[in-house]
Amino acid sequence: MLVSLRPYALRCDHRATPLGIDEAAPLLSWRLASAHRGDAPLAYRVRVADRAEDLDEGGQPLWDTGRIEDPDAIGAVYAGPALKSRTRYHWRVAVWPAERTDPTGPTAEGGSAAAVEATSWFETAFRGADEWRASWIGHDPRPIPVMDAPTEGERALDDHGLAPCPTLRRAFTGPAALRARLYVSARGLYEVRLNGTRVGDAELAPGWTDYTRRVQYQTYDVTELVRDGENVLAATIADGWWSGFVGFEPRRAGAHYGAFPQFLAELHIDHADGRTTTIVTDDTWRTHTGEIRHADLLMGECHDLRHAADGWDLPGFDDTDWSPALITDTGHRLLVASVDEPVRATTALRPRSITRVPHGNGGVTADGGHDTHIVDFGQNLAGRVRLRVAGLAPGARVVVRHAEALDETGRLYTANLRTAAATDVLIGDGREHLVFEPRFTYHGFRFVEISGVPRLYDSDVVAVALHSDTPWSGAFDCSDPEIRRLHDCVVWGQRSNFVSVPTDCPQRDERLGWLADAQVFLPTAALNADVAAFFTKWLRDIEDARTPEGGFTNVAPRLIGVADEGAPGWGDAGVIIPWHLYRTYDDPRFLSRALPAMRAWIGLIHRHNPDLIWRRHVGPHFSDWLAPGVPTPREVIATAYFAHSTRLTASAAEVLGLPEVAREYHRLAADIRTAFSERFVTTDKNAEGDPTVRIAGDTQTGYLVALAFGLLPEDATGPAAQRLAELIEKAGPALQTGFLGVALAAPVLDAYGRADLAHALLRRTDVPSWLFPLRHGATTIWERWDGWTPGTGFRAPSMNSFNHYALGSIGEWLYRGVAGLDQSPDSTGYRKLLIRPRPGELGHASAGYESARGTVTVRWERHDQTLGLRVQVPPGASAEVHVPTDDHGSVRESGAVPVDGEHLTLLATIPATDTASGHSVYRVGSGVYRFTASYPSRPTYPSRPTGGYPTAPVASAGPRRAPSPAASLAGSHEEDTP
Numbered sequence: 001m002l003v004s005l006r007p008y009a010l011r012c013d014h015r016a017t018p019l020g021i022d023e024a025a026p027l028l029s030w031r032l033a034s035a036h037r038g039d040a041p042l043a044y045r046v047r048v049a050d051r052a053e054d055l056d057e058g059g060q061p062l063w064d065t066g067r068i069e070d071p072d073a074i075g076a077v078y079a080g081p082a083l084k085s086r087t088r089y090h091w092r093v094a095v096w097p098a099e100r101t102d103p104t105g106p107t108a109e110g111g112s113a114a115a116v117e118a119t120s121w122f123e124t125a126f127r128g129a130d131e132w133r134a135s136w137i138g139h140d141p142r143p144i145p146v147m148d149a150p151t152e153g154e155r156a157l158d159d160h161g162l163a164p165c166p167t168l169r170r171a172f173t174g175p176a177a178l179r180a181r182l183y184v185s186a187r188g189l190y191e192v193r194l195n196g197t198r199v200g201d202a203e204l205a206p207g208w209t210d211y212t213r214r215v216q217y218q219t220y221d222v223t224e225l226v227r228d229g230e231n232v233l234a235a236t237i238a239d240g241w242w243s244g245f246v247g248f249e250p251r252r253a254g255a256h257y258g259a260f261p262q263f264l265a266e267l268h269i270d271h272a273d274g275r276t277t278t279i280v281t282d283d284t285w286r287t288h289t290g291e292i293r294h295a296d297l298l299m300g301e302c303h304d305l306r307h308a309a310d311g312w313d314l315p316g317f318d319d320t321d322w323s324p325a326l327i328t329d330t331g332h333r334l335l336v337a338s339v340d341e342p343v344r345a346t347t348a349l350r351p352r353s354i355t356r357v358p359h360g361n362g363g364v365t366a367d368g369g370h371d372t373h374i375v376d377f378g379q380n381l382a383g384r385v386r387l388r389v390a391g392l393a394p395g396a397r398v399v400v401r402h403a404e405a406l407d408e409t410g411r412l413y414t415a416n417l418r419t420a421a422a423t424d425v426l427i428g429d430g431r432e433h434l435v436f437e438p439r440f441t442y443h444g445f446r447f448v449e450i451s452g453v454p455r456l457y458d459s460d461v462v463a464v465a466l467h468s469d470t471p472w473s474g475a476f477d478c479s480d481p482e483i484r485r486l487h488d489c490v491v492w493g494q495r496s497n498f499v500s501v502p503t504d505c506p507q508r509d510e511r512l513g514w515l516a517d518a519q520v521f522l523p524t525a526a527l528n529a530d531v532a533a534f535f536t537k538w539l540r541d542i543e544d545a546r547t548p549e550g551g552f553t554n555v556a557p558r559l560i561g562v563a564d565e566g567a568p569g570w571g572d573a574g575v576i577i578p579w580h581l582y583r584t585y586d587d588p589r590f591l592s593r594a595l596p597a598m599r600a601w602i603g604l605i606h607r608h609n610p611d612l613i614w615r616r617h618v619g620p621h622f623s624d625w626l627a628p629g630v631p632t633p634r635e636v637i638a639t640a641y642f643a644h645s646t647r648l649t650a651s652a653a654e655v656l657g658l659p660e661v662a663r664e665y666h667r668l669a670a671d672i673r674t675a676f677s678e679r680f681v682t683t684d685k686n687a688e689g690d691p692t693v694r695i696a697g698d699t700q701t702g703y704l705v706a707l708a709f710g711l712l713p714e715d716a717t718g719p720a721a722q723r724l725a726e727l728i729e730k731a732g733p734a735l736q737t738g739f740l741g742v743a744l745a746a747p748v749l750d751a752y753g754r755a756d757l758a759h760a761l762l763r764r765t766d767v768p769s770w771l772f773p774l775r776h777g778a779t780t781i782w783e784r785w786d787g788w789t790p791g792t793g794f795r796a797p798s799m800n801s802f803n804h805y806a807l808g809s810i811g812e813w814l815y816r817g818v819a820g821l822d823q824s825p826d827s828t829g830y831r832k833l834l835i836r837p838r839p840g841e842l843g844h845a846s847a848g849y850e851s852a853r854g855t856v857t858v859r860w861e862r863h864d865q866t867l868g869l870r871v872q873v874p875p876g877a878s879a880e881v882h883v884p885t886d887d888h889g890s891v892r893e894s895g896a897v898p899v900d901g902e903h904l905t906l907l908a909t910i911p912a913t914d915t916a917s918g919h920s921v922y923r924v925g926s927g928v929y930r931f932t933a934s935y936p937s938r939p940t941y942p943s944r945p946t947g948g949y950p951t952a953p954v955a956s957a958g959p960r961r962a963p964s965p966a967a968s969l970a971g972s973h974e975e976d977t978p
Helices: 481-499 513-527 532-545 573-585 589-608 633-655 659-680 700-708 714-731 739-751 755-762 770-773 806-819 967-970
Strands: 004-010 019-021 027-033 039-048 075-077 088-097 116-124 134-140 167-172 181-186 188-194 215-221 229-238 264-270 274-282 284-288 292-296 300-304 326-329 335-337 341-348 355-357 372-388 398-404 422-425 434-436 443-451 461-468 474-478 681-686 690-697 821-823 832-835 846-850 857-865 866-873 878-884 904-910 918-926 926-932
Touching: 004 116, 019 167, 019 215, 019 341, 019 461, 027 039, 027 215, 088 926, 116 335, 116 681, 167 264, 181 188, 181 229, 229 264, 229 292, 274 434, 274 904, 284 770, 284 832, 292 443, 326 690, 341 372, 341 832, 355 857, 372 481, 398 589, 422 770, 461 481, 474 481, 474 806, 481 513, 513 532, 513 573, 513 806, 532 573, 589 633, 589 681, 589 806, 633 659, 633 700, 659 681, 659 700, 681 714, 690 700, 690 714, 700 714, 700 739, 714 739, 714 755, 739 806, 755 806, 770 821, 821 846, 821 857, 832 866, 866 878, 918 926
Parallel strands: 019 116, 215 335, 300 422, 832 878
Antiparallel strands: 004 027, 027 075, 039 088, 088 116, 134 264, 134 326, 167 229, 167 284, 181 215, 181 264, 188 229, 264 274, 292 300, 341 461, 355 372, 372 434, 372 443, 372 461, 398 422, 398 443, 474 846, 681 690, 821 832, 846 857, 857 866, 866 926, 878 918, 904 918
């Protein structure tokens, strides 16, 4: 019989078959699957070789771990001979299953099952900066071009002071390739073509880093693109983050790193006869400017086809009137291979509606344009528009403007873009059948306004979503369609804002990597997608951004003038994020790489605050950003985060085997905890003699950070949780929390027995709530609880995005709370699962997650007076399963009374309370389990508070009515599709 245990999803440094790494000791990891209960690994063996045949028995691998008995292992760090540059390595993992006594599970003769193997590969890039031969090149910006008076229409085209995008080419001749690799980067953005074919599918490459500290490069397999004979390697480069507009500082709006874009490439071609041809960027390249007259991430992109040079990227093109490339630099010290997946175009959306807005005069404007069309894609996203135009006269313009919402007149609402123009332009040259799609910009939008085309059909336009291509790893579903939509909003917010770095919002002149936003959202993000490689890259950005004193900043990559000194909750992300990544992916390197910076951060705070109340060196101290109601005292939030980061630093030292360091920080954390209680916590008794607790400020966030971070004496936690519940109930029930507090609300309430109140908040429909925006058409999470209301309209446009993920941190509780998919506090990599559904009033919920160990699924559903619960536990893991029921004798597993055995053990029965049902708690091994139990309906907290706002805005009657702002957000305006 065949053994069912098998390894799958092999990864090298959290990526499948990476092409071009420079890590000396990569992590080789795998997940496990099985069709049988109780299957678990006993031992593993990893072999690495530079020839695939050397992985077979009798071969000579470079590294062979031999059989290692470790039932918890799901990876091994390479420890063989030094890896060579530009070499493909093949690797194989063999996993032996533990001996089984279950008769349904096969074993080999002798009681030891045979190993099951899986094979993968990775490839190295340059292992040292001295191996590069290429020079940085660009288009010489010094010659001043002649200038003609503008002729396009009644006003000149605004280029925002941006220069045309350079094009570069290099022709070479040689035989076809046996193997060819292209190593490429840019100070700015690049798109490379070989013999007219685009190389790779990376967008906005090489991505954003602090280019004064680190510049990424990518590797491409171009073997099939090299021809026998003449070839042309060509590129277009753009300003991007390097020299374009970034951020919102009016005194430093752009050119943060350099004045103009530059390009670097090496093409290595191995031929069948053993020779190698190497093409590098140098002054033999030719440059010109082409049809892209400007391209900027914030301002947009202009294509003027009158400047197009057809065939410029193909052999045979005459480039004698092009200029030699300018060598700008020959240094390679800052070059590093990419560690994450690039930004890619992942989804294309057709319009939900197209509304024609006539100009009068027969639909033709004074400058020869045409009626305007408003296109609603029905989804707020980050990306660009692909537009098909059936012919455009020379000099005629098509203008595409982007926005998240419509104003009260039915036109684009662009006030909240601030200085971002978000406008793309196409200028015709007389040719027909054009397809216009920008290549070096992206926008945050749901609506576009397209002017300059006489008719626009659904098939003419699509929205193309762009984001860092983090593999999706999680799924959530439930019986309430609004909560399902909420989860969709959270996911789309993640898509829109994970663009090389975790940004704050995609539409306005900012798009910065704010640390607090990312740390509160990370638990949700890591359930939705595999973000290990994405955050590996960004943690390096955080490290690069540190201040000379050792402090973390507020944004990474760092921009001069953007509040460098890290604020409480913001700078603390440098501690919190590595810890969460370690727990999620069971990779201690997240901690070992970060621990020196974590210690420096704690040391910085401690030096300036020897009394352990964090009040000095707090940066801009954003507090609980955008919290409605009474503000939480800043010192309460700061000191709570000081204690929390100190405790996590101690835990990180424990994991890394540094007991003396751990004790130092545990002592400091205990002292901060004491200082917090003495300064901010007051205990008393009420009229009935029951203990009461008050935390300075008496705000929801104050109690949340104190309870979540374990800052209260044990006898004070219950009264503090009770006071938190009172404040929430008094407010609506509603939250009065901002970015920091909202992430803690549902988990803390749940931990203290008030999952019913967490459900009430989840299902609330008034402001503030998650469902209010949905009822007014939100398709992503809003930056503010009240970004738009019927009474006040749009809030201050200086800080009002409709696509901002911070408040979407509730997504974590949808998985861990509602569905019940979690891991125990002492678990890493989901080795010890905690399955504890909180049904509330829902009829069913489910969650699936591709963990570092394997697939975890939970599904529960209620029928009449019975609840069914299905759980899947991956091999090598165990689960503590809480079956919700007040009737513990009613529990059945696979139709039978559960009996303690090898794979299932009754741990406890927990009685019901006034606010929650009881639980029967079981320990189970790997496999699939199907529980049923009696689950009578019980009173719950009111889930739909009465009053508030209507389900849909009321629009006035009349032909071609202008949509209200709420209608624009909801997409409920009258459609007029030609």
